[in-house]
Amino acid sequence: MGELLHFEDFAVGQVIDLGSYQVTAAEIREFANEFDPQPFHLDEAAGSASMLGGLAASGWHVCSILMRMIAVSWLNKSASMGSNGVSEVKWLKPVLAGETLSGRVTILTKRISSRRPEMGIFECLFELFGESGRTKTEMTAVIFMRVKTA
Amino acid sequence: MGELLHFEDFAVGQVIDLGSYQVTAAEIREFANEFDPQPFHLDEAAGSASMLGGLAASGWHVCSILMRMIAVSWLNKSASMGSNGVSEVKWLKPVLAGETLSGRVTILTKRISSRRPEMGIFECLFELFGESGRTKTEMTAVIFMRVKTA
Numbered sequence: 001m002g003e004l005l006h007f008e009d010f011a012v013g014q015v016i017d018l019g020s021y022q023v024t025a026a027e028i029r030e031f032a033n034e035f036d037p038q039p040f041h042l043d044e045a046a047g048s049a050s051m052l053g054g055l056a057a058s059g060w061h062v063c064s065i066l067m068r069m070i071a072v073s074w075l076n077k078s079a080s081m082g083s084n085g086v087s088e089v090k091w092l093k094p095v096l097a098g099e100t101l102s103g104r105v106t107i108l109t110k111r112i113s114s115r116r117p118e119m120g121i122f123e124c125l126f127e128l129f130g131e132s133g134r135t136k137t138e139m140t141a142v143i144f145m146r147v148k149t150a
Numbered sequence: 151m152g153e154l155l156h157f158e159d160f161a162v163g164q165v166i167d168l169g170s171y172q173v174t175a176a177e178i179r180e181f182a183n184e185f186d187p188q189p190f191h192l193d194e195a196a197g198s199a200s201m202l203g204g205l206a207a208s209g210w211h212v213c214s215i216l217m218r219m220i221a222v223s224w225l226n227k228s229a230s231m232g233s234n235g236v237s238e239v240k241w242l243k244p245v246l247a248g249e250t251l252s253g254r255v256t257i258l259t260k261r262i263s264s265r266r267p268e269m270g271i272f273e274c275l276f277e278l279f280g281e282s283g284r285t286k287t288e289m290t291a292v293i294f295m296r297v298k299t300a
Contacts, residue, residue, distance in 0.1 A: 031214075034218070035221075036214070036221055038225060051232065051294075059232075063210055064186070064210045067210045068185045068187070071187050071188055072187070076187065080188060081201060082201065083209060083241065085209075086209075086236070086239040087238055088237055089235050090234065090235040091234050
């Protein structure tokens with residue numbers, strides 16, 4: 001784990017770019033079939049007739065795509081120890097088939113666990129944007145990361 | 151939509167059973183490969199060496215499984231209009247390969263949207279339990295549902 005980044009390598013206020021990801025109609029339907037089989041996530045016409053305004057990804061699909069971006073761009077380069085939860089997810093705007101998302105993480109707070117001195121705790125704001133820069137999804141969540149000097 | 155349940159058909163305090171679901175090692179790895187490629191979700195040894203204590207499902211996989219249970223047991227029998235977010239997810243205990251989950255929803259509050267009189271809003275507590283009855287995941291979230299008499 002010598003080359004991995006640790007708790008000490010990240011500062012409050014730091015912003016980490018999460019790259020971009022294009023969402024296809026096929027994967028929207030595939031995820032929905034498996035996990036969220038509601039008509040507006042499966043069918044173009046039902047999506048267009050709903051508040052979502054088109055074939056829209058399940059909110060859980062959007063969170064899972066965001067998780068992939070977080071893992072690839074940040075956690076897999078770091079001594080991540082996972083998370084115990086999410087304090088808020090806001091699905092502000094639907095993610096429609098064909099859209100390209102970009103994302104970023106902002107570190108809001110950091111502290112070392114009082115019970116586990118080998119573990120640091122980040123509170124983070126995760127944001128996903130559409131092509132116009134409009135925020136699609138906002139999430140705040142905790143990330144645990146190993147302390148280098150414990 | 152004549153046979154679907156609507157906003158008026160559900161009461162505050164009502165509990166809806168979400169059935170049960172067995173989580174396999176194969177699907178834990180498959181989901182993790184696609185969305186959460188961290189070692190403790192991909193590899194038995196890495197999972198056992200982590201705080202999770204075994205090959206553990208991604209928290210987003212657990213949420214997605216919960217979503218499937220919610221859709222099959224409740225929303226697809228109802229005039230669901232989706233959701234705009236989640237106010238909290240607590241991954242209290244890891245979900246390990248081979249475990250069977252059960253779940254329930256409790257309706258905490260209900261009201262009709264002031265901006266959209268055709269839309270009711272439930273605030274719900276969603277709970278997933280392991281075989282011993284221990285709570286694995288707890289989530290509070292909003293569900294939108296069409297009003298019959300709008």
